[in-house]
Amino acid sequence: xxxxxxxxxxxxxxxxxxxxxxxxxxxxxxxxxxxxxxxxxxxxxxxxxxxxxxxxxxxxxxxxxxxxxxxxxxxxxxxxxxxxxxxxxxxxxxxxxxxxxxxxxxxxxxxxxxxxxxxxxxxxxxxxxxxxxxxxxxxxxxxxxxxxxxxxxxxxxxxxxxxxxxxxxxxxxxxxxxxxxxxxxxxxxxxxxxxxxxxxxxxxxxxxxxxxxxxxxxxxxxxxxxxxxxxxxxxxxxxxxxxxxxxxxxxxxxxxxxxxxxxxxxxxxxxxxxxxxxxxxxxxxxxxxxxxxxxxxxxxxxxxxxxxxxxx
DNA sequence: AAGTAATTCCCACGTTACTC
DNA sequence: GAGTAACGTGGGAATTACTT
Numbered sequence: 001x002x003x004x005x006x007x008x009x010x011x012x013x014x015x016x017x018x019x020x021x022x023x024x025x026x027x028x029x030x031x032x033x034x035x036x037x038x039x040x041x042x043x044x045x046x047x048x049x050x051x052x053x054x055x056x057x058x059x060x061x062x063x064x065x066x067x068x069x070x071x072x073x074x075x076x077x078x079x080x081x082x083x084x085x086x087x088x089x090x091x092x093x094x095x096x097x098x099x100x101x102x103x104x105x106x107x108x109x110x111x112x113x114x115x116x117x118x119x120x121x122x123x124x125x126x127x128x129x130x131x132x133x134x135x136x137x138x139x140x141x142x143x144x145x146x147x148x149x150x151x152x153x154x155x156x157x158x159x160x161x162x163x164x165x166x167x168x169x170x171x172x173x174x175x176x177x178x179x180x181x182x183x184x185x186x187x188x189x190x191x192x193x194x195x196x197x198x199x200x201x202x203x204x205x206x207x208x209x210x211x212x213x214x215x216x217x218x219x220x221x222x223x224x225x226x227x228x229x230x231x232x233x234x235x236x237x238x239x240x241x242x243x244x245x246x247x248x249x250x251x252x253x254x255x256x257x258x259x260x261x262x263x264x265x266x267x268x269x270x271x272x273x274x275x276x277x278x279x280x281x282x283x284x285x286x287x288x289x290x291x292x293x294x295x296x297x298x299x300x301x302x303x304x305x306x307x308x309x310x311x312x
Numbered sequence: 313a314a315g316t317a318a319t320t321c322c323c324a325c326g327t328t329a330c331t332c
Numbered sequence: 333g334a335g336t337a338a339c340g341t342g343g344g345a346a347t348t349a350c351t352t
Contacts (some may be wrong), residue, residue: 115320115347140338169340170320176341 068155072119116167118194120157125197127151128168141165171198 116124127148128135134144145161148168152159159167175198 142338165339166321173341174319 068123068157069119072122116159120152120159121167121171121194122197123152123155123157124148124159124164124167125171125194127155128164 131144131147131151134147135141142161145165148164149159149161152164171194175195
């Protein structure tokens with residue numbers, strides 16, 4: 001009897017143990033299935049996120065392009081410059097997501113050796129002029145051109161720093177060339193628009209644009225004298241523009257060749273004024289501004305300023 | 313279509329600044 | 333002082349736009 005009960009209890013316990021093992025197996029299996037489902041869901045979410053990121057990058061690039069064109073058009077109509085804040089990429093985007101699609105979508109405007117469209121050249125002039133102050137500071141200019149490139153990129157134009165620098169030098173070279181023989185340039189020339197931009201930059205700059213000679217030792221001294229002659233103007237601008245202080249060199253400090261070439265452009269404050277006088281502005285405004293310049297001692301400069309009236 | 317002017321691009325060169 | 337990189341400029345070929 002005792003043996004019978006003992007055997008029965010043992011069978012029951014074995015059975016319970018077997019059921020318990022099966023129960024655990026089922027629990028583990030369900031857990032694995034749930035983990036697999038979650039993993040699949042995560043993959044799907046990641047792919048969905050990638051697709052959305054690509055779509056956003058597409059949208060951002062096309063929006064930037066549209067905005068640049070609209071701003072350019074409005075500026076032409078109103079004659080007033082519009083400074084939109086630089087739109088940065090959303091920080092939520094993962095790097096591998098945010099970079100590659102942009103390369104992909106901008107393939108149409110990639111940094112090929114294609115010619116620069118007019119609006120792209122104008123954008124370059126604007127961008128370059130805006131950070132002119134940084135170019136005035138001593139040091140390597142490579143990173144600054146990288147900045148120009150990235151700013152251009154934010155406007156929808158994919159150009160490398162090297163290409164931006166090269167293009168900037170070329171348009172200025174051609175501008176100088178055109179200035180030297182203004183009678184040969186007709187109104188039909190398709191670069192008239194950015195010529196006007198450069199014209200305003202040069203003509204209203206506190207520093208006359210340099211001669212075509214690359215490095216003239218005497219030019220530094222000459223420039224120094226010119227700067228001293230405009231000291232009152234410099235001081236006037238320095239009141240409102242702190243950064244201008246970085247431009248006004250200490251007395252006796254000569255301007256180096258590289259600085260001289262970049263110093264021919266305007267400071268930020270003047271650039272804003274220049275952009276207001278761009279091609280869309282009235283002749284009356286330009287005359288007022290010319291008078292303004294003359295009052296500040298801009299008259300008497302023989303190179304550059306006299307040619308403008310011949311061209312427009 | 314041919315000719316010409318305007319514009320762009322590539323490359324070489326000179327100067328400067330920096331490092332060793 | 334030599335070597336080197338960065339920078340700016342000029343020359344000239346190539347391309348594009350316009351005129352005849």
